[in-house]
């Protein structure tokens with residue numbers, strides 16, 4: 118293995134314990150403004166120092182991560198289909214190697230959809246990406262995506278992980294399942310586990326513990342961290358399992374302690390500004406324009422609920438967020 122590739126890999130999987138804590142914030146590439154990741158900059162800021170690496174798209178990296186960070190970036194370079202489109206598996210490589218280098222990527226990430234209509238395209242793309250990335254000493258992380266129609270058992274995941282490794286992927290990201298040891302045993306490169314959809318914090322910590330115990334190097338977790346009410350507490354508890362060999366009870370105890378501190382802090386900062394009004398002496402609900410009756414409308418003659426933009430139906434949403442769309446297939 119070339120020095121550069123080894124060096125980049127060792128910034129993602131820590132060589133002293135062969136463990137990795139990756140924070141995934143790439144969901145928007147097919148889900149748009151995912152719940153609680155609507156503003157990636159705000160989500161990433163407090164978590165950045167607690168993860169070993171950050172998995173994201175180039176758009177989020179450029180707009181939402183300070184370039185001064187020393188956290189390694191795992192850059193997603195595949196995409197092309199959305200949650201509301203015909204087929205999520207129709208992905209291609211969307212980022213050039215030159216741009217990945219400009220972004221100082223420590224690894225490139227892409228999904229393969231084994232068993233789907235676009236299996237061939239995504240697996241061939243993985244092989245090509247590995248060939249290209251290796252020329253520059255950049256490792257590739259292959260994500261074995263799962264969908265409704267694809268399995269999530271040890272048999273399917275072993276097939277998908279092994280195929281990714283055979284194409285030359287340096288790390289494989291997959292889902293935890295029963296008999297996960299079998300998936301790990303038959304994959305010759307390190308396996309990192311995705312968190313999946315949000316579950317109670319203790320269960321997510323249990324998943325992390327089980328995955329590591331079964332041989333995974335760690336987790337590449339997203340929703341179970343930033344969809345928690347206490348993301349920093351959650352990432353620190355997850356970290357305790359991965360890097361301090363904490364068991365689930367110890368990690369959950371840490372989560373609860375940090376979560377309580379977080380709640381107290383939020384409560385205190387709320388308490389400091391109880392409806393604090395800038396202009397002193399004003400009574401609550403005091404209206405700027407004297408003499409106006411409540412609900413008095415500026416533009417005379419307008420009927421209540423009359424909408425500025427003609428033709429708009431009530432509750433029509435400005436942003437076309439697919440919030441009520443079907444559940445993401447790859448959970």
Ligand code: 5RP
Nearest residue numbers: 141260311312313338339340
């Ligand atoms: C989607 C991805 C996500 O990064 C992955 O699903 C990890 O996030 P989560 O823990 O929320 O599942 O690669 O294809």
